[in-house]
Structures are given as structure tokens and as C-alpha cells.
Amino acid sequence: MTERKPIADGLFTWPSDNPALLGSRCRQCKIAEFPCKASCPACGSEEVAVEELPRRGKLWTWTIQGFMPKSPYNSGETVDTFTPYGVGYIELPGAVCVESRLVENTTRDLAIGMDMELVIETFRYDDVGNEIVTFAFKAVN
Amino acid sequence: MDVAIVGIGIHPFGRTPERSGLQQGAFAARLALKDAGVEWRDMQFGFGGSASAGSADALVNELGLTGMPFINVANGCATGGSALLSAYNAIKSGEYDIGIVVGFDKHDRGAFNADPRQMGIGAWYGETGLMLTTQFFAMKIQRYMHAFNISAGTLAKVASKAFSNGAKNPNAWRREEISEEEILTSTMISDPLTKFMFCAPGEGGVALVICRADQARRYTDRPVYLKGAALRSRRYGSFEVFAPSQALQQVDGPTVDTSRAAFDMAGVGPRDIDVLQLQDTESGAEVMHMAENGFCEHGEQEALIQAGETAIGGKLPVNTDGGCLASGEPIGATGLRQVYETCLQLRGDAGPRQVPNNPKLGYTHVYGAPGISAVTILQR
Ligand SMILES: [Zn+2]
Numbered sequence: 001m002t003e004r005k006p007i008a009d010g011l012f013t014w015p016s017d018n019p020a021l022l023g024s025r026c027r028q029c030k031i032a033e034f035p036c037k038a039s040c041p042a043c044g045s046e047e048v049a050v051e052e053l054p055r056r057g058k059l060w061t062w063t064i065q066g067f068m069p070k071s072p073y074n075s076g077e078t079v080d081t082f083t084p085y086g087v088g089y090i091e092l093p094g095a096v097c098v099e100s101r102l103v104e105n106t107t108r109d110l111a112i113g114m115d116m117e118l119v120i121e122t123f124r125y126d127d128v129g130n131e132i133v134t135f136a137f138k139a140v141n
Numbered sequence: 142m143d144v145a146i147v148g149i150g151i152h153p154f155g156r157t158p159e160r161s162g163l164q165q166g167a168f169a170a171r172l173a174l175k176d177a178g179v180e181w182r183d184m185q186f187g188f189g190g191s192a193s194a195g196s197a198d199a200l201v202n203e204l205g206l207t208g209m210p211f212i213n214v215a216n217g218c219a220t221g222g223s224a225l226l227s228a229y230n231a232i233k234s235g236e237y238d239i240g241i242v243v244g245f246d247k248h249d250r251g252a253f254n255a256d257p258r259q260m261g262i263g264a265w266y267g268e269t270g271l272m273l274t275t276q277f278f279a280m281k282i283q284r285y286m287h288a289f290n291i292s293a294g295t296l297a298k299v300a301s302k303a304f305s306n307g308a309k310n311p312n313a314w315r316r317e318e319i320s321e322e323e324i325l326t327s328t329m330i331s332d333p334l335t336k337f338m339f340c341a342p343g344e345g346g347v348a349l350v351i352c353r354a355d356q357a358r359r360y361t362d363r364p365v366y367l368k369g370a371a372l373r374s375r376r377y378g379s380f381e382v383f384a385p386s387q388a389l390q391q392v393d394g395p396t397v398d399t400s401r402a403a404f405d406m407a408g409v410g411p412r413d414i415d416v417l418q419l420q421d422t423e424s425g426a427e428v429m430h431m432a433e434n435g436f437c438e439h440g441e442q443e444a445l446i447q448a449g450e451t452a453i454g455g456k457l458p459v460n461t462d463g464g465c466l467a468s469g470e471p472i473g474a475t476g477l478r479q480v481y482e483t484c485l486q487l488r489g490d491a492g493p494r495q496v497p498n499n500p501k502l503g504y505t506h507v508y509g510a511p512g513i514s515a516v517t518i519l520q521r
Contacts, residue, residue: 008265023386031377034386035263042377042388061287063279063331065270072256072267087276089387096386099271107332112287123269134269 002129011035012120012135013052019120020052021135023096032095054092055118056140062088062102062110076124090116090137103138115140144232145357145364146519148177148350149484152245154468155314157344162194162471165346166245167203169474173241173348177360184350187211188227189243190220191473194344200243218420220244221347221476222372222507222515228351229370238353245346246471260383260511274422274510275339277382279331282425286333289440291428293333297321298446299424300338300466306453307467309494314343314469338424343469347477349484365484368502368518369407373399375512383511396433396506399514404435407518411435414518415500416486417457418479420508421464427451431459434506434516458496461486476515479505487521 006014012021025032026040027047034053039046068082077083086102088110103119104110116137123134150172152165160168166189174181181204189197190213198211216223221244228242255274257266266272285291301321307313324337350360357364375381378392404410411434419434421427428446432439436457445451451459462468462482465475483503485491503519 007269008263011263011265031388032386061280061284063276063283063333064329065273065276066328066330066332069270069273072264072272073270074268075270085270087271087280089280091389095389097389098386099384101269101271112284134265 002131004131004133007123007132007134014120019118020055021098021118022050023053024048025051034096034098053095053098057090057092057116059110059112059114059116060089060091060097061112062086064105064107074124086110088137101134101136103136109139142233142235143354144229144351144367145354146349146351146367146480146484147357147360147364148173148175148179149481150174150176150348151312151478151481152346153312154343154345154471154474154478162191162245162247162344162346163199163203165247165344166191166197166200166243166348169245169346169348170200170204170241170243173350177350179239179350179360181205182207183239184209184241185237186228186231186240187243188214188224188231188240189473190214190216190224191244191246192217192220193472194245194247197243197245197473216513217509217511218422218470218472218475219372219507219509219513219515220473221478222505222517223476225349225477225480225517226370226372226515229367232351232353238356239350241348241350242477243346243348244473244475244477246473247344248342248471250342255383255510262383262385266385271385272383274382275331275334278423278425279334281380282429283333285425285429291440291443293325294321295428295443295446296333296338296424297324299421299427300324302452303421303460303464303466306461306494307463309492310462310467313463313467315463315467334423334425340422340465340470343471345469345471345474345478347474347481349477349480363488363521365487366520368409368520369403370517371399371402371406372513372515373402379512381512394433394514395512396430396508396514399516400434400506403516403518409502409518414502414504415498416461416483416496417459417504417506418461418464418482419459419506421460421466422470424466426508427459427464430506430508434504453494453496461491461494461496476505476507479507480517480519483519487519
């Protein structure tokens with residue numbers, strides 16, 4: 001029996017009908033961080049609490065990864081099947097700017113400031129056939 | 142105690158299959174010792190670094206087991222700058238009179254691919270293809286071009302200048318001119334940066350003999366003085382490589398802080414600098430680092446570069462030896478290559494790439510992951 005599994009625990013709520021990224025927020029200086037950390041990168045406080053980050057935000061910057069990265073990249077692709085993928089930072093209001101793969105992967109479809117929303121997509125299959133999922137952001141039409 | 146550079150040596154950058162990285166470091170060290178007219182046994186200390194070519198302290202096996210303290214330095218692309226800063230402080234403290242700084246490296250072909258665990262990040266970050274320096278630089282210049290109206294043509298001009306300067310440098314890896322057109326139309330690596338806008342991991346070694354300034358004339362009639370040397374790491378809110386998230390409110394990066402500290406220490410300002418070497422891991426980095434180091438306002442690069450002001454004959458000559466773009470990036474050696482080139486320029490020994498402004502003050506800058514900058518200000 002194979003299942004859909006997240007690429008790492010604690011990155012986003014899973015399983016869930018409406019997944020969200022999980023961040024930590026500092027009780028001292030109120031800043032948020034992704035992924036969750038045991039201490040605050042701004043002040044070093046260990047008074048941090050986990051929270052769900054906003055699911056929508058704006059594209060802060062982006063690029064397209066044109067070549068297949070070396071290991072530890074592990075998407076199940078080969079150099080022949082590799083598809084360039086979009087990468088960007090998404091400003092999540094009131095929280096933090098998160099780096100993510102993007103569903104869009106052409107210059108035509110990407111622009112700084114565009115609205116984006118979180119999706120969970122298949123990234124690869126592991127050796128026993130489980131579907132490994134990760135987070136990405138997708139342009140909102 | 143002021144500090145002077147009295148000997149410089151370099152092993153040509155590029156690919157040298159017949160010599161290990163360590164041997165390239167030893168080659169550079171021998172030249173630097175010869176330049177200063179001293180022996181290895183005269184060195185009271187050493188600082189050195191290499192990211193991929195072994196432990197720098199193994200140089201003592203190549204050069205002589207004299208019992209001197211030799212400390213390995215590792216700070217990413219800022220390794221050379223960090224080693225020099227350590228040596229500078231060792232002399233300034235009054236503890237030592239003379240010592241050596243060495244940086245060398247030898248990397249495999251292809252882009253660097255870092256291990257997330259070394260940076261305290263989960264394995265998923267590398268697995269999903271988010272941990273590449275090339276991506277970070279592309280995203281940083283993408284945002285910068287949007288904010289400050291920098292054109293793709295300017296990125297191409299930075300690269301073509303680098304190859305043109307490299308063509309005049311016998312120690313550069315790439316010594317052929319490449320046209321702006323060819324640079325713009327070469328393979329897109331990470332939008333907006335094409336293949337020829339990126340430097341490549343390479344090989345090379347550089348060494349410097351440094352001493353107390355008041356003893357410098359014993360070794361050379363053309364000492365170069367270290368008027369400022371600073372290193373800073375990032376503050377919260379600066380946009381850095383290997384960051385799964387970053388602050389909503391941006392602050393200046395470590396380069397801005399480092400540059401200010403070095404200028405304060407030297408008691409001079411950007412307008413006083415005659416020749417400068419800036420970290421140019423790719424074309425966009427040179428553009429952004431011009432402003433981050435205080436040499437122009439954000440956005441002014443477009444006009445300055447288009448007018449040729451950053452070329453050897455311009456009023457702000459940048460990366461006169463071809464920079465990382467033409468020399469390649471052996472991580473441990475880069476910061477010291479910049480200092481080597483600046484010493485040549487200040488001595489008037491840079492040959493066909495000598496800047497014509499009779500330079501008295503030079504500036505070097507490296508930036509490394511995950512957000513470290515090192516700057517030196519050099520005076521003849
Ligand atoms: Zn805090």
C-alpha cells in the first residue's frame with residue numbers, strides 16, 4: 001500500500017484539505033521564520049511558537065533553474081527528463097518571505113509583485129512507490 | 142602597529158592537472174617569499190585556507206617543518222579575506238613581525254552544490270533544488286534590476302569587460318575576449334544570468350608576505366600598506382544565500398557594513414580609491430557590489446558601466462585582472478588574488494592592464510556564503 005508523504009515532517013500541515021506552511025514566531029520581537037526553528041534569528045530568544053503561515057502572498061523575486069542541479073538534488077529526473085523549474089521568494093503578509101519552487105517556469109508567466117498561492121505537488125516517487133510531495137507556489141489568476 | 146605587504150606570489154588560475162591545489166599554494170608561497178627576499182624559516186606565523194583542496198596547514202610539509210604556528214581559515218568565498226585579516230591582526234597586536242598568508246583551491250567542474258546540513262538546514266532544501274548559489278545571485282539581481290532599472294545589456298557589458306581585462310592577464314583562466322552579443326545569447330543558466338555571466342569553480346593559489354610597517358623597507362622598496370581590513374557577517378533582514386526564508390523588512394547586507402568599517406579604519410572615502418576589485422561571482426554581483434561598497438548610488442551603475450567608467454581606462458576601474466569571471470573561482474584563493482592584483486597596480490607592475498591614473502589607493506572586496514564580507518584598503 002503506497003501513500004502520499006511529505007518530503008519532510010513539520011514543513012507544512014499534512015495531511016490536510018487546506019495545507020499551510022508552518023513557521024515559528026518569536027514572542028519577544030514578533031518576527032516569523034520558515035521553516036520552524038528552536039530560536040529566533042533576530043534576537044536569539046528561545047521563546048518561539050509554531051504557527052500556520054498565510055497561504056497567499058506576492059512574488060518578491062524569481063528565477064528559473066535552467067540546468068539540473070547535482071546531488072543532493074533528488075527529483076527522480078535524469079538529465080534527459082529534467083524540466084527547468086521556477087524558484088522565487090514569496091512575501092507572506094505579516095509573516096515572512098519564503099523561498100519556494102514555483103509552478104510557473106517561463107519568463108512570460110512570472111513577474112515581481114504578482115499574487116501567488118500555496119499548493120502541494122508531487123515531487124518524486126520513492127523506491128517503494130510512495131508519492132513524495134512538497135510545497136510550491138502558483139500564480140493566482 | 143601598521144602592517145605592510147612586502148611579498149606577493151601567484152600560481153596561474155584555471156586548470157592545472159599536473160599540480161594539486163596544495164602544490165599551487167606552495168608555488169605561490171615560494172614566489173611571495175622570493176619577492177620579499179626572505180626564507181620560509183623567517184616566517185613567524187601563517188594563516189591559510191582552502192575549501193576543497195585539503196588543509197592549508199599541510200603546506201608546512203611542502204615548504205619546511207619549522208614549527209611555526211599555522212592556522213587554517215575557512216569562511217566560504219571570504220576565506221582569503223579572512224586569512225589576511227587574521228594575519229593583519231597578528232602583526233597589529235605586536236606579537237609577530239612577519240608572516241605569510243596563503244589561499245589556494247582546486248574544484249570539480251560544474252556549479253557548487255552545498256550540503257544543507259552544514260548550514261543547519263533540512264535535507265529537503267537541497268533535495269528540492271533550492272540550495273544553489275547561482276539561483277540566489279539570479280534572484281538578487283532580478284529584484285535589483287526591477288528596482289533600479291538595470292538592463293541585461295549592462296550585465297553583458299560587465300562580463301565582456303572582465304574577459305577583455307582577463308585577456309591582458311597571463312594569470313587569468315579565460316584570456317579571450319567575448320562579445321556582449323555572444324554573452325547575451327549564450328545559454329540561460331538562471332534568468333537573467335547567462336552562461337558567460339557566471340564565473341566557474343577553478344584552481345589557483347596566491348600568497349602574501351606581510352610584516353610590521355616600520356620594517357617593510359628591509360624587504361622591499363615598494364611596500365603596500367594595509368590601511369584598512371574589515372570583515373562582517375550578516376544582520377537580520379539582509380537578503381542572503383542559503384536562506385529558506387528572509388525578513389519582510391530588508392536591511393543593508395554585510396558588504397555595506399564591512400565597507401564602512403574599512404573606510405573608517407583607513408580614514409579615506411570611496412572617492413579616494415583609484416583601483417578596485419569587487420566580488421564578481423556573476424555579472425550582477427559586480428553591479429550590486431559597486432553600490433554596496435559605496436562607489437555609487439543604487440541605479441547609477443547603468444550609466445557608469447555603459448559609459449565605460451569601470452574599464453581599465455575609466456574613472457572607476459573595477460576588476461582589472463578580469464575578476465572571478467575571467468580568473469575563475471578557487472574559493473580559498475580569490476580574496477588574495479584581489480590583493481595581489483591591487484599590489485601590482487599600486488606598484489605600477491600591471492603591464493598592459495595597468496590603470497593610467499597613477500594609483501595610490503586600492504580596494505578589495507569578497508562576499509561569501511552564508512553572508513560574510515571582507516574588505517581591504519591598500520596604499521602605496
Ligand atoms: Zn526574536
